[in-house]
Amino acid sequence: MDKYNYGMIGLGTMGANLVLNMSDHGFSVAGYDKSVKQADLLNKAAEGRNIKAFTDIAQFVAALELPRMILLLVPAGAIVNAVINDLKPLISKDDIIVDCGNSHFVDTQLRIDHLAQENIHFMGLGVSGGETGARLGPSIMPGGNIEAYKKLSPMLEAVSAKVNGSPCTAYMGSGAAGHYVKMVHNGIEYAIMQMIAECYMLLRSYAGLNNNELHEVFDTWNKGRLQSFLIEITAAILLQKDDTTDSMLVDMISDTAHQLGTGAWMSQDAMATGSPIPSIDAAVSARSLSSMKQERVNASKILKGPNAGIAKDREAFIKQLEEALYAGYVLTYAQGLAMLKSSSDFYKYGTDITTVARIWRGGCIIRATMLEDIMETYETEPDLKNILNGKKFSEAINASQAALRSIVQTGAGLGIPLPSFSANLGYFDSYRTALLPANLIQAQRDFFGAHTYERTDKEGIFHTVWNATVQ
Numbered sequence: 001m002d003k004y005n006y007g008m009i010g011l012g013t014m015g016a017n018l019v020l021n022m023s024d025h026g027f028s029v030a031g032y033d034k035s036v037k038q039a040d041l042l043n044k045a046a047e048g049r050n051i052k053a054f055t056d057i058a059q060f061v062a063a064l065e066l067p068r069m070i071l072l073l074v075p076a077g078a079i080v081n082a083v084i085n086d087l088k089p090l091i092s093k094d095d096i097i098v099d100c101g102n103s104h105f106v107d108t109q110l111r112i113d114h115l116a117q118e119n120i121h122f123m124g125l126g127v128s129g130g131e132t133g134a135r136l137g138p139s140i141m142p143g144g145n146i147e148a149y150k151k152l153s154p155m156l157e158a159v160s161a162k163v164n165g166s167p168c169t170a171y172m173g174s175g176a177a178g179h180y181v182k183m184v185h186n187g188i189e190y191a192i193m194q195m196i197a198e199c200y201m202l203l204r205s206y207a208g209l210n211n212n213e214l215h216e217v218f219d220t221w222n223k224g225r226l227q228s229f230l231i232e233i234t235a236a237i238l239l240q241k242d243d244t245t246d247s248m249l250v251d252m253i254s255d256t257a258h259q260l261g262t263g264a265w266m267s268q269d270a271m272a273t274g275s276p277i278p279s280i281d282a283a284v285s286a287r288s289l290s291s292m293k294q295e296r297v298n299a300s301k302i303l304k305g306p307n308a309g310i311a312k313d314r315e316a317f318i319k320q321l322e323e324a325l326y327a328g329y330v331l332t333y334a335q336g337l338a339m340l341k342s343s344s345d346f347y348k349y350g351t352d353i354t355t356v357a358r359i360w361r362g363g364c365i366i367r368a369t370m371l372e373d374i375m376e377t378y379e380t381e382p383d384l385k386n387i388l389n390g391k392k393f394s395e396a397i398n399a400s401q402a403a404l405r406s407i408v409q410t411g412a413g414l415g416i417p418l419p420s421f422s423a424n425l426g427y428f429d430s431y432r433t434a435l436l437p438a439n440l441i442q443a444q445r446d447f448f449g450a451h452t453y454e455r456t457d458k459e460g461i462f463h464t465v466w467n468a469t470v471q
Contacts, residue, residue, distance in 0.1 A: 003065035004030040004052070006155065008073065009083055010101075011038040011053060015073035016045065017135035018100070018127075018159070023049045025158035032060035061090040068095040069152060071125075076103040076261070084111065084122075093119040096148045100125045104265055105183055108176040112144060121148035126172075126182025128364035129161065137161035139364035140169035141185070141356075143178030143349070161363025168362040173349035180349065181340065181356060187266035187280040188336040189366050190259070192230055194283035194420040195328045199321055200234070201416060202407070207311045207318065211238045211248045221322055226329065228368030259287045266339075273346050275339035276430075278423035279332050286419045305415030323403035324421065329370055330387070330397050331424040337374070338386045354378040388431060401428065 008019050011033035019029045019042065028050035033039050039053035046053070054060040061068065068091055072083055080099055087097065097120065099108060108124035115122040121144065129138030140160045142149055149171050160169040172181045203209045203217060218235035222228070240249040263284040270277045289296070311317040337353055344351035357375040361367055377390040387393045408425050411418035430436065442453035447468075452461045 002028070004028045004050070004063050005065060005069070006030070007032065007060060007064045007068065007070040009033070009060075009070060010073035011035070011042050012073065013131050014100075014127075014134045015071075016042050017131055018071070018073065018138075019051060020045065020049075021135055021137070021159045022155060023051050025155070027155055027158070030054060030060055030063045032057055057086055058090055061087065066092070066095075067151070068092070069098070070096065071098045071100050073100045076101050076107070080107070080111070084115070088118070088120075091120060094121070096121040096123065096151065098123045098125050098142075098152065099179075100127050102126075102182065102186070102262055103179055104261070105176040105179040105269075108179045112175060121145050123148055123152075124176050124179035124182075126178050126185065128182065128185055128360075128366075130365065133161065133363050137168070137363050139359050139362065139367070141172050141178045141181045141359065142169065143172040143174065143176060143181070146171065146174070160359075163358075163362040166358065168359045168364070170355045170359050172356070173344060173351040175347065175349060177344070177347075177349035177351050180343065180347070181351060183262050183266050183269075184336050184340045185360065185364060185366060186262035187277065188332055189230075190263040190283040190287070191279040191332040191336075191420050192228075192329065192366060194286050195279075195325060195332070195424075196230060196234055198411075198416075198418045198421055199325055202321060202411065202418075203318070205416060206309065206410065206414060207314045209314075211250065214238045217318055221325075224322075225326060225369060226322065228329075228370070229365060230368075254293070255290060256293050257287045257290045259284055263287070269343065270339055273339070273343050275335075275342055276427065277335045277339055278427045279328070279335060279420045282419040282423040286417075306413060309414055320403045320406055323400045324407040327397055327400040327404040327428075328421055328424050329368070330393055330400075331428055332420075333370065333374060334387045334393070335427060341385060352382075354382060386431070388428075397428065401425075404428070 005027045006022060006029045008015050008029055008031045011031045019031055022029050023046065031039065031042050031051065031053040033053065034055065036055055039055050042051065042053040070087065072080060074080060074083055080101065080103060084097065097115065103124060105124065112122045123142060123144030126141035127134065127138050137160055140156050142152065142156060156169045157167040160167045162168065172178045200214065203214055209217065215235050215238040218231055218238065222231040222235055237250055242249040242252050245252060263280065266277065267281045267284050340351060340356065341353050354375055357371050357378060361371045373392055374387060377387050377392055378384060381390055384390055388397060404421065404425050408418060408422050411421065445451040446453045446463055447466045450463055452463045455462055
């Protein structure tokens with residue numbers, strides 16, 4: 001029997017679509033799923049293709065050519081460990097297991113280290129693009145052993161999205177770099193989605209736009225410098241009618257959003273590595289607050305804010321909001337990529353930020369025209385720590401900061417929550433301020449806990465026996 005080039009464990013929508021994508025590009029694939037239904041669905045969809053789905057894991061492993069290259073598209077966490085334990089008695093030295101799910105990079109590194117003791121390669125591979133991307137071409141972020149990556153790269157480049165003929169995949173670095181880059185991607189995604197939602201709330205509540213008018217605004221924005229997948233789908237969402245009522249679907253959806261882990265993981269690691277990402281932190285918190293529905297309903301009856309207002313000049317306000325959202329995009333990418341750059345050094349991944357920007361231009365959820373400018377900025381200045389210091393983006397943010405300030409002021413005056421917009425403004429003002437009040441914080445810490453402080457006039461660490469008396 002001919003052996004299959006690749007194996008795929010997990011034949012849900014994402015896994016099955018990626019298998020079909022691989023087949024489109026000439027690769028033979030064996031699939032495995034415990035569910036007979038999922039295996040049968042793939043076998044039916046794969047008629048006439050060099051694909052076969054199994055429900056027996058031993059038969060599945062035996063059907064693969066050596067060294068075996070096995071991709072996993074299963075839920076993160078305990079299930080990944082369970083699949084690895086099922087595979088270990090059946091696989092051999094130099095086989096490659098590739099986790100294509102949204103696993104925590106910490107878990108990925110543990111799995112890499114554990115399996116390396118048995119001479120088995122484990123790789124973390126971020127995939128962005130959803131079901132459509134898996135089928136037609138996602139952005140793919142692989143990390144791990146470079147030699148294992150080289151064996152996979154022809155397939156990854158073939159199935160990935162393309163921008164001007166360039167594949168939206170590349171080596172992200174050693175260890176758990178692939179899943180780390182995907183985590184940062186998802187954190188940026190959180191913040192952009194939150195800012196778009198804040199725009200939606202302002203346009204609906206303050207500018208008084210209906211869904212058709214909202215669609216027109218986002219559709220227009222998507223034809224300009226804000227062109228991006230998330231703006232595009234927002235415009236489309238606003239035209240979707242509900243199947244069961246006469247309302248638009250967006251008006252029938254509960255205002256409770258949840259977070260599945262990657263945003264919180266990024267915030268946690270930002271704290272651990274000392275990377276400021278306030279707009280992403282704010283977006284994670286905003287989702288948590290949204291899920292407290294009953295508390296918010298109860299609070300709305302007793303906690304009062306300012307009276308609502310209506311925009312006097314809707315067109316001028318929409319133009320200003322577009323300018324502020326552009327600034328928010330710049331500042332969010334700046335925070336995420338600055339964290340990625342510093343964390344790559346911290347974890348010794350060797351991630352190239354120019355390459356990251358290049359492969360995010362197509363296929364992924366945060367693809368946007370702006371990434372072309374980001375890529376060019378890092379190509380010109382590869383050692384740049386933050387795009388805000390690059391000529392193009394420093395000029396852009398200096399020009400758009402007034403609009404961002406005005407929008408944040410408008411939201412505050414109306415009592416409309418703008419957590420990510422506000423956090424972005426705070427980040428910008430903190431980043432551009434040469435003298436922050438942290439000297440007082442150092443003094444306070446030394447006063448109550450002898451934590452010491454640094455001085456402006458000489459090197460070293462100092463402590464003072466403070467002479468104030470405090471009861």
